[in-house]
Structures are given as structure tokens and as C-alpha cells.
Amino acid sequence: MKKMYVVLTAVIFVALAATAFAFGPGAGPMMGKGYGIHEGGEMGPGYMGRGPKLDLSSEQLTAMKQLREKFRIDTEALRNDLIQKQIELKKVYTDSKASDAAILAKQKEVDALKQKMRDKMVQLKLEQRKIFTPEQLTKLSESTQAFGNGRGRGKGFGPGACGRM
Secondary structure, eight states, X not given: OHHHHHHHHHHXXXXXXXXXXXXXTTOSSSTTOTTOBOTTSBBOTTTTOSOOBOOOOHHHHHHHHHHHHHHHHHHHHHHHHHHHHHHHHHHHHHOTTOOHHHHHHHHHHHHHHHHHHXXXXXXXXXXXXXXXXXXXXXXXXXXXTXXXXXXXXXXXXXXXXXXXX
């Protein structure tokens, strides 16, 4: 009986650890996306780093969360494609028989996917911008880290995968 408890505890521990590693660094409620808004409406370590307290309403927080989730879902295939192309690019670079033209062609594919991701990110920011009040936008413009020039983790494209760009 005691052995069963030990085994069950080990299985639960491994399952929880695997879940934590699956999300990778920076994952969590904000996942470094969008404006990095925390529950209290304060800019946080994420896309824009530390910033002004925006005092978002619960409706605004809900809308932001919905936009981020939609962005995550909408860009999942694009992020996966980008990762795959980056892996292919590394393989081409290390292939002694690969021509310069093949490397350049693969790099253009990666660049095109990165541009699509940047375009999607701009669309997300435009949608998020509609949620802010004029006063909140003023606070953002007055901060030293307004609209994307903060120093957050990764490149601000969302959870895990795109931070590898």
C-alpha cells in the first residue's frame, strides 16, 4: 500500500513538472503578449516591460484576455511553420552541399513568415488600442515604454515559440 502511494506521488510530480516545462520560460497569464497588462491594469514584464498603471476595468481586462487568446490561436499554425522553417534553415546552413541560392531561398521563406507574424502583431496592437480609453492611451504615450519600445522578454510575439526568432 505504501509503495502505491510513493508511485502515485511520483507520477503526479512528473505530470506537473512536464506541464511546467511544456509552457517554457515566461509562460503564464500574460505570456509576454500584447501590452503585458496584469490583472491590476499595470504594465508588467512582458511585451513592454514595466510601465504605467492603467487602471483597466474588468471589462477591459476580459477583452484583452480574449484578444490575446484569439491571437494565440490564430497564430499557432504560423508559429509552428516558422519554427519548422528555422529548423530547415539551420539544416541547410550546415549542409556542405547546399548552394548559396538554396540558403538564400530558405532565409527568404523564414523572413516572409516573420513578416506575417509582425503583421499579425500589429493587428493585435490595433485591436488592443481600441480597448483603451483616451486617458489610458495618454498614460501610455507619456511613459518611456509606449507601444512596443519596451524591453520585455523575447521579441513580444507571444508564448514560447516566437521568442526564438
